[in-house]
Structures are given as structure tokens and as C-alpha cells.
Amino acid sequence: MEPLFEFQGWIKKAYRQGPIFGRYLKRLEESAQFSAEKLKRLQNRQLQKMVHHCYRNIPYYQDLFRQLKLTPAHIKTIDDLEKLPFMEKKIVNENYDKLIARRRKNILCRLGSTSGSTGTPAKFFRDYGSINFENAVVWRHWRNAGDFGKKRITLRGDSIVPASQNEPPFWKYNRANQELLMSGYHLSLANSASYIEEILRFQPEILYCYPSTAYLLAKFFQQQKVPYRFDAIFTSSESLEPHVRAYIEDVFESRIYDWYGQAERVVAICQCKAGGYHIQDDYSVVELKDSAYGQELVGTHLNNFVMPLLRYRTYDYVSPRTEACPCGSAFRLVDRILGRNYSYILTPEGYRISITNHIPRGVENLLETQFYQEKPGELIVNVLTNGHFSETDRALLVRNTLEHTSPQMNVIVNEVQGIPRGPNGKFISIINKLEVMN
CATH class of the missing domain: 3.40.50.12780 (ANL, N-terminal domain)
Structure with missing residues (x-):
């Protein structure tokens, strides 16, 4: 510790x-x-x-x-x-x-x-x-579902360990909350066995996560034919589609309690x-x-x-x-x-990044930022600016993107005059032409 x-x-x-x-x-x-x-x-x-x-x-x-x-x-x-x-x-x-x-x-x-x-x-x-x-x-929400401070794992977008780290552990224990904080960034097929092994060792009763990370974790548990049951699963920050909910609840034999x-x-x-x-x-x-x-x-x-x-x-x-x-x-x-649908950025290492809110933070003169991927190892960042976007701003955006995706990613910043909305009028922050979650 x-x-x-x-x-x-x-x-x-x-x-x-x-x-x-x-x-x-x-x-x-x-x-x-x-x-x-x-x-x-x-x-x-x-x-x-x-x-x-x-x-x-x-x-x-x-x-x-x-x-x-x-x-x-x-x-x-x-x-x-x-x-x-x-x-x-x-x-x-x-x-x-x-x-x-x-x-x-x-x-x-x-x-x-x-x-x-x-x-x-x-x-x-x-x-x-x-x-x-x-x-x-939030505690009222948890308690209504029967969680009065039980052991939990948290699998969200927090930076738990450096993105450049290639070997486990990809987690840290927060003793104050009986909580194992696990890196959502490093959750991949290559690391799935170490995640499952640590979860089985820790024996959490609660899973607190994004729908996308819970779905991916459930995929790995099912692929490796490892049974596990949570007392409750709490999701937030992304739309929870019916087929995603059904799959997670079936694999982990648990009810999801969603939060917006x-x-x-x-x-x-x-x-x-x-x-x-x-x-x-x-x-x-x-x-x-x-x-x-x-x-x-x-x-x-x-x-x-x-x-x-x-x-x-x-x-x-x-x-x-x-x-x-x-x-x-x-x-x-x-x-x-x-309107809170999600997609993934795929890194050269095979990691999936579904939350990008933190990447533009600290970068001046941005109005909108969209991440577009159609080639492996390459990420286009479409930016709508206020007309004062500088090379310093560009360099910081590239640095933030590399830090929160992969140091091996080829990042291209593309200034645009406008970013089209989706069919429901909502902004789409990630467009991935490489892979669609199924």
C-alpha cells in the first residue's frame, strides 16, 4: 500500500x-x-x-x-x-x-x-x-439497493496507474472505503486474466463502473468461463442500452442500478x-x-x-x-x-477508451472536440475553435491525448468549421469506424 x-x-x-x-x-x-x-x-x-x-x-x-x-x-x-x-x-x-x-x-x-x-x-x-x-x-441511492458500505471495485475512467504501465497491478486499494480502484484503461483481453484473478482474490460484493467497462469485464468472465456474482452493480456516465444491461446482469447474476x-x-x-x-x-x-x-x-x-x-x-x-x-x-x-451513447477509441495496445472528457481540459480556445478513428493506431481530433487556437494549444491537446490514450498513438489535430450532430441532434464525441461494440 x-x-x-x-x-x-x-x-x-x-x-x-x-x-x-x-x-x-x-x-x-x-x-x-x-x-x-x-x-x-x-x-x-x-x-x-x-x-x-x-x-x-x-x-x-x-x-x-x-x-x-x-x-x-x-x-x-x-x-x-x-x-x-x-x-x-x-x-x-x-x-x-x-x-x-x-x-x-x-x-x-x-x-x-x-x-x-x-x-x-x-x-x-x-x-x-x-x-x-x-x-x-449517492449514498441514499446505494443504500436503497442494499449497499451499506460493502466491499467494492470501482472500474471507471480514473487514472489509477500510468498509461505507460504494461504489467499488473493495474489497481490500488482504498482502505478508507473498502474499495479496489481498478484501471479501466488497462482492461483488455491481454490483461483480463490478471483482472479476474485479482477480483477473485478480493471478493468484492459491489461493482461500480461505466456500462462499457462492466460489459467488457462481463465478456472476459464469460469467455474464461469464470462464474461470479455481485450483490449489486452501479452504473453511471453513459447510456445503458437494454442489451448491454441484460448481458451484464446475466453474467454476474446481479441487478444493475443506474445513475444519471x-x-x-x-x-x-x-x-x-x-x-x-x-x-x-x-x-x-x-x-x-x-x-x-x-x-x-x-x-x-x-x-x-x-x-x-x-x-x-x-x-x-x-x-x-x-x-x-x-x-x-x-x-x-x-x-x-x-443521448449518452458511447463508442471506443482503440489504442495500438488493444485498450478501449470510452471516456474522453478529461482530454481537452486545460486547452484554451476550444469550442468543441470530437475524436474520429478509421485507421489502426491513428486518431484524428476534430476541433472547432474560437479562431485563436495556437500551436501551444495544439501541442497541449496532442500531449493530453497521448497521455490518456497511448504514447504510441499517431494523433492528428484537424481544425474544422463545424462538427455535425447525430440523428437525435446530440453531439457525438467519439466516432470509431474500426469496431462497433456488439
């Missing part, structure tokens, strides 16, 4: 499960039992508090309210939010400093970032309370034991706006007071359900979440 890694694990746990975490979790377990009417009263109460805060402390909203000739008295309920315009990532980037409450910014705040589905980087401050609240909502969220943390949707996808109506205010592609999720913060977002467009879509869920929850139901 690396002492620094273990120390960081304990510090992270102490921070995310601070003194207010328990109070949030207790409160959330109570509000999960509320009626629809009681939930709406709760939302309206918290919304009024947030609007007053924005009016008094956030320069961007002070200017906006002045321009619209509004005061907090004009926004008392969820329905009144229609008086405000939508917020989106471009507005955040252009008004970043004006969206921060200076009195709330302190050493306990943390900076989150994402490139989102468009490959456009953005930064978001989160205060200590909102981080503990987010963690409490974003770095902006304006909407949370999670799956209950009865299989329903529930908007977590005590997490934020979520508006469902009609569009040609389904109903768009538009979210409003109720808990992040350092950088609150009101009416933030996610550009993700759902198809709603009107019937009640057998689980009895009053949280609204959606049938499915649209």
Missing part, C-alpha cells in the same frame, strides 16, 4: 462525509417518503432561499435581475422560474468570475470541471455543503429496486422542456451557494412516464435517458 495514496483516501472520505453529511443523509431519507405536494413545498422553500442569495451575492444574477426588472419577490415558486432565461455552458464560461459568491468562496470549496458531451471545457465551483449533500444523495448526473450537478436521476428511473426531486428543481428529441432536462441548484446555476440546460433528454412506480416513490419517473 502506498502511504500517500492511503492518506489521500482517508482525507477524501473525511471531507465528503463531514459533520453535515449524516444530517443530509437523514434528511434525504425522510424527504424520499414525501408526497408530491410536500416535495413541491420543499422545493419552493429552498428555491426562494437560493433566489434571494443569488440576488444579493452573485454579480451575474444581480445584473440579470436588474435588466429584467425582477426582484426575489417575483420568483416564489417553481412555475415562476419561467421569468428567467436559460443558463448554459457558454454563458458560464463567459461569466465565470461573475457567477461566484465571493463571501462563500473559501478553502473548503472545490473546483470541478468537465468537457461534457460537446468537448467544451467548463469549470464549476462547489461549496463544502453541496459536496456533502451530493455524497449523501453531470459535473454541473443540476439534475440527478437514479433507478429504484422496481426498475424505475426517478428524478430526485429533493436534489434540485428539474424542468422538462419539450423538444424535437424528447424532453430536455433543465436544472436549478438548491444547495450550491458558491456558484449557483439557475435554469441550466443540460442538453440531455428523457422520455417521461406518467404512471406511478411500484416502489411507491413520489419522485417523477422517466422512461429512459437519451
